[in-house]
Amino acid sequence: MDTFLYLFFTGSYIALLIWGLIGIRKQDLPQWTSFIYLIILALIYDNGIIAFGKWIGEGELLETLNLLRFWTHAFLTPLLVLFATGTLKESGIVWAQKKWVSIVGIIYTVILIGIEVWLEVSQLTLKAAEEYGVLRYVSTKEASGPPVMILLVTLVLIVASAILWKKTKWAVFFIGAIVMTIGSAVPINVDSGAVTNAFELFLLFTLVWTKRRLIKDKLRVY
Structure with missing residues (x-):
């Protein structure tokens, strides 16, 4: 089941990237909200490597590819802060x-x-793990809750989206941040390790929609 889900997420992020870039002018790309495209590329890679892990097979190649997943996550996920800041700047908040x-x-x-x-x-060390039909390499360190970085990024997303909602009446960004937060916090009793990634996909959908609204429809302060 999870192999199908990760393939679905990979394809969905590719489609989301294409939708996000359609109609975007070159002069729009230097804006801070364009960091969303780098984040989507990282998610395409992340989900794709997990989806194809069992076909690549256990070994040094798959371990290296998975190690790169962790490094791209560390360097690109925090760019959501710049995206959130960019939504406030580009909406015209003084x-x-x-x-x-x-x-x-x-x-x-x-x-x-x-x-x-x-x-x-x-200090990352990896071990092979096969669960729900997918093969990937995971950290040998036991997780003790959400990473500090994710919590701090989420805080910024919620605050920035709430400000954008108040100033422009655009609630989509805020809804995405809240749904992602709740979905990550509430345990879902299903035989899958990938289902909760749907909340992440929903968040990214709302972010791309917000980016397009800022550019195409000129979302501005009332």
Whole structure:
């Protein structure tokens, strides 16, 4: 079942990336919200490697490919902070245009990358694990809850999306952040390790939709 789900997620992220780029002009790409495309590419890779793991087979190649999953996660997931900051800047919120907002966003992102590398990746050792029909390499360290980096990124997403909702009446970003948070926190009693990734896909869908709304429909402060 999980092989099918990971293949589905991989295809969905490819479709989401294409939809996100359709109609985007070159002058729109340098904006901070465009970091969402890098994050989607990382998720395509992440889900794809897991989906095809059993065909690649256990060994050094699959271990290296999975190690790269952890490193891309550490460096690219914190870019969601810059995306969230970008939604506030690009919607025309006055205080978000201040230079200090950009500086704080960049520093916060760098700190999150450092935290993830220090706590999760720098001392990482992997072991092969086959579960629900998929083969991948996972950390040998026992998980003791959500990673600190994820919690801090989620906090920024919720706060920024709430501000955007209040200022522009656009609630989609906020709904995505809340659904993702609840979906990650509430245990789902199913024989699958991939089902909860649907909440992540939903979040990314709302982020791309928000990006397109900012560009195409000129989402602005009322």
